[in-house]
Amino acid sequence: MLDSLLTHLTILPIALPLLAGIILVLIEDRHHVLKLTISIVATLFLLAASVALLVDTNAGGYNISTYQLGNWPAPFGIVLVADRLSTMMVVLNAVLALSAALFASARWARAGQHFHTLFQLLLMGVNGAFLTGDLFNLFVFFEVLLAASYGLMLHGSGSLRVRAGLHYVAVNLVTSALFLIGVSLIYGVTGTLNMADLALRIPLVPDDSRMLLEAGGAILGIAFLVKAGMWPLSFWLPTTYAAASPPVAAMFAIMSKVGVYIILRLSLLLFGLEAGVSAHFGGQWLLYGGMATIAFGTIGVLSSQGMARMAGFSVLVSSGTLLAMIGYENAGVTAGALYYLVNSTLALSCFYLLVELVERGRGAGADVLAVTLEAFGDDGEPEEEVGVATPRTLALLGMAFVICAILLAGMPPFSGFLAKFAMIGAVLNLEGLGASDAVSGASWWLVALLIISGLAAMIGLLRAGINTYWISFDAEVPRIRVVEMLPVLLLLGLCLTLTVLAGPAMGYMQAAAQDLHVPIGYLGSVLAGADGGVP
Amino acid sequence: MAMILAISIGVLAGSGVWLILRPRSFQVIIGLSLLSYAVNLFIFSMGRLRSGAASIVNGSSDLGAYADPLPQALVLTAIVIGFAMTALFLVVLLASRGLTGTDHVDGRER
Known part of the structure; x- marks a missing residue:
C-alpha cells in the first residue's frame, strides 16, 4: 500500500489541490468554516506531500523521479519530472500557500465568492508548471494557473481591482498567444514536445531550419519573460500586484518565479552546452535585459508612493537579478541565484502580508507624505515629543518589518x-577558485547594480518604515489577529532558518545547479522511462 | 494552398493586433479573438499542409500518407482554452463597464 502510494507521489502535488478544489466548489459559500477547514487541511497535506517528494527524490541514487501519465512511454506520452529544482519549487509553493491560506482565513477569504476553490486550482497550476516535462502540457498548466489567478486577482472586487484585472487578463491572453506560436514553431521544426527529447534533437536540427527553431525559442521566451516581468514587458506588474488582495499578492510573488523557473529550465536544457550551434542562445539578452530590469525596479522602489507598489517593484528587482544570473549559464552563479530565489520569494511574500497589516491602521495619504516630505522639506511646526509607550502589536510589526527590509x-x-x-x-x-580570468565589464556593471538596488531598497523601505512606526503618533494601532501574524512569522522564521542552515542549503542548490547544467541524468531518466533507469 | 493560409493568418493576426491596441474594451476582445484564430490556424499549419490525408495511423507503415495528428490535438486544446478565456475576459469587461461607467480600457476617458 505504502509502496504503491510512493510511486504516485510525483502526481500528488497536482492531484491533491485539484481534488480539494472540486470538493470546495460543491460546498456553498455560507459554510465558510467548513470550506476554510478543508482548504487549510488540503494545503497542509500538500505541504506534507511536497516535503515527502523532496525527501524521496533526493534519497534515490539519481535524484530524479519521473511519472508517466497514462503509462505511455516518455517521448509519446506526457511525463512529469521531479528533480532537485522542481521539488524545491513545489515545497516553496506549498509553504507560501499555507501562509497565504492562514492569512486569508482571518478576513480576506470572505471578501468574495469561491476564494478557496480558486486558491486550490492556482496551487494545482503552479505545481503542474513546476513538475511537467512536456511543453504543451506546460501550456495547459499555465492556463490553469492563469485562469485561477484572474479570479483571485478580481477577488474582493472594487473598481481599482477590476481596472487592473482587465489589463492583467488582456496582457496574459496575448502572452498565451505568443506561447502557442513559440510551441508550435518548435514542434514544426523538431517534431516533438517532450523537453528531454527536444534537448536531444536540437543539436541535430539542419542549418536551414535553425533560424525557425531559434525564433520559436525566442517567442516562447518572451511569453515567460512577460510573466517574470523583464523590462520593458513589466509595466503591468506593479499595478496588478498592488491592486490584488494581500494573500493573493503573496501568491503572485511565486507566479513571477514560475516564469523565471521555466526560463532557467528551458535555456539550460534546450540551449545549454550540448545544443551545438544553438548553445547559449539568448544568454546575452537575459543578462542585459535582467540588468535593465534591476535598474527599472530600483528607480521604481525609490519613487513609489505606496508600500504595495514598492513591493511590486521589489518583485521586478528580484526577477531582474535572477534573469541576469541565468544569462551567465554558469553552475556556480546558478547555485547562488537559486538560493536568492528561495530567499527573495519568501521575503517578498512576507512583505505583501506585512504591508496590509501595517496599512490597516493609518490614513491612505501617509506614504505620499513620506516622499513629498523628503522632496520639499517638513515646514510644519515640530510636534511635541511625548514619551508614548509603543503598543505591543506595533512593536512586533516593526520588528518583522525591519527583518523583512x-x-x-x-x-x-x-x-x-x-x-x-x-x-x-x-x-x-x-x-x-584560483583561475585568473579577467572579469568582463558587464559583470562589474551587474555587481554595481546589485549593490545599488540593495541600497535603494534600504532607503525606500526605511523611509516608509520611519513614517509608519515612528512619526505617526495619531495613527490607530491596527487590530491584528494571531492567525494573521502567524504566517508572517512563519515566513520570516524560514528565512532565518535558511540563514542558519546556509551551508546545507547552498550544498543542495549547488547540486541542483549541477543537475541543470549537466542534464544527462534528466535526459536519461525521462527517456528511459523507469525511475532513474539510466546513469 | 500555402499562400492562402499564410495570407489569412497574416490578415487575422494583423487586424487582431491593431484592434488590441485600440482604446475600447470591446475592440480589444474582438482583437483577442482574431489573434487566437490566427494562432490556431498557425498551430494547425505547423503539422505541414496536406489535403485528403487521414490523420490516424492504421496498419500501413508509410508515415508519409498520413497527416500529423498531434497539431490537431493541440489546436483542439488551444481552441477550448481560448474560448474559455475570451468568455472570462467578457465578464471582466462587463464588470469594468459597470463599475467605471465607461468602456475605455483605462476606466476613464482621456
Whole structure:
C-alpha cells in the first residue's frame, strides 16, 4: 500500500489541490468554516506531500523521479519530472500557500465568492508548471494557473481591482498567444514536445531550419519573460500586484518565479552546452535585459508612493537579478541565484502580508507624505515629543518589518546578504577558485547594480518604515489577529532558518545547479522511462 | 494552398493586433479573438499542409500518407482554452463597464 502510494507521489502535488478544489466548489459559500477547514487541511497535506517528494527524490541514487501519465512511454506520452529544482519549487509553493491560506482565513477569504476553490486550482497550476516535462502540457498548466489567478486577482472586487484585472487578463491572453506560436514553431521544426527529447534533437536540427527553431525559442521566451516581468514587458506588474488582495499578492510573488523557473529550465536544457550551434542562445539578452530590469525596479522602489507598489517593484528587482544570473549559464552563479530565489520569494511574500497589516491602521495619504516630505522639506511646526509607550502589536510589526527590509535589501546578517554574496562571488570568479580570468565589464556593471538596488531598497523601505512606526503618533494601532501574524512569522522564521542552515542549503542548490547544467541524468531518466533507469 | 493560409493568418493576426491596441474594451476582445484564430490556424499549419490525408495511423507503415495528428490535438486544446478565456475576459469587461461607467480600457476617458 505504502509502496504503491510512493510511486504516485510525483502526481500528488497536482492531484491533491485539484481534488480539494472540486470538493470546495460543491460546498456553498455560507459554510465558510467548513470550506476554510478543508482548504487549510488540503494545503497542509500538500505541504506534507511536497516535503515527502523532496525527501524521496533526493534519497534515490539519481535524484530524479519521473511519472508517466497514462503509462505511455516518455517521448509519446506526457511525463512529469521531479528533480532537485522542481521539488524545491513545489515545497516553496506549498509553504507560501499555507501562509497565504492562514492569512486569508482571518478576513480576506470572505471578501468574495469561491476564494478557496480558486486558491486550490492556482496551487494545482503552479505545481503542474513546476513538475511537467512536456511543453504543451506546460501550456495547459499555465492556463490553469492563469485562469485561477484572474479570479483571485478580481477577488474582493472594487473598481481599482477590476481596472487592473482587465489589463492583467488582456496582457496574459496575448502572452498565451505568443506561447502557442513559440510551441508550435518548435514542434514544426523538431517534431516533438517532450523537453528531454527536444534537448536531444536540437543539436541535430539542419542549418536551414535553425533560424525557425531559434525564433520559436525566442517567442516562447518572451511569453515567460512577460510573466517574470523583464523590462520593458513589466509595466503591468506593479499595478496588478498592488491592486490584488494581500494573500493573493503573496501568491503572485511565486507566479513571477514560475516564469523565471521555466526560463532557467528551458535555456539550460534546450540551449545549454550540448545544443551545438544553438548553445547559449539568448544568454546575452537575459543578462542585459535582467540588468535593465534591476535598474527599472530600483528607480521604481525609490519613487513609489505606496508600500504595495514598492513591493511590486521589489518583485521586478528580484526577477531582474535572477534573469541576469541565468544569462551567465554558469553552475556556480546558478547555485547562488537559486538560493536568492528561495530567499527573495519568501521575503517578498512576507512583505505583501506585512504591508496590509501595517496599512490597516493609518490614513491612505501617509506614504505620499513620506516622499513629498523628503522632496520639499517638513515646514510644519515640530510636534511635541511625548514619551508614548509603543503598543505591543506595533512593536512586533516593526520588528518583522525591519527583518523583512534587511532581507529584501540584502544586508547582513540575514540570508539576503548570503544570497547576494554567493551570487557576486560567483560572478566575479566564473572559472572557479584560483583561475585568473579577467572579469568582463558587464559583470562589474551587474555587481554595481546589485549593490545599488540593495541600497535603494534600504532607503525606500526605511523611509516608509520611519513614517509608519515612528512619526505617526495619531495613527490607530491596527487590530491584528494571531492567525494573521502567524504566517508572517512563519515566513520570516524560514528565512532565518535558511540563514542558519546556509551551508546545507547552498550544498543542495549547488547540486541542483549541477543537475541543470549537466542534464544527462534528466535526459536519461525521462527517456528511459523507469525511475532513474539510466546513469 | 500555402499562400492562402499564410495570407489569412497574416490578415487575422494583423487586424487582431491593431484592434488590441485600440482604446475600447470591446475592440480589444474582438482583437483577442482574431489573434487566437490566427494562432490556431498557425498551430494547425505547423503539422505541414496536406489535403485528403487521414490523420490516424492504421496498419500501413508509410508515415508519409498520413497527416500529423498531434497539431490537431493541440489546436483542439488551444481552441477550448481560448474560448474559455475570451468568455472570462467578457465578464471582466462587463464588470469594468459597470463599475467605471465607461468602456475605455483605462476606466476613464482621456
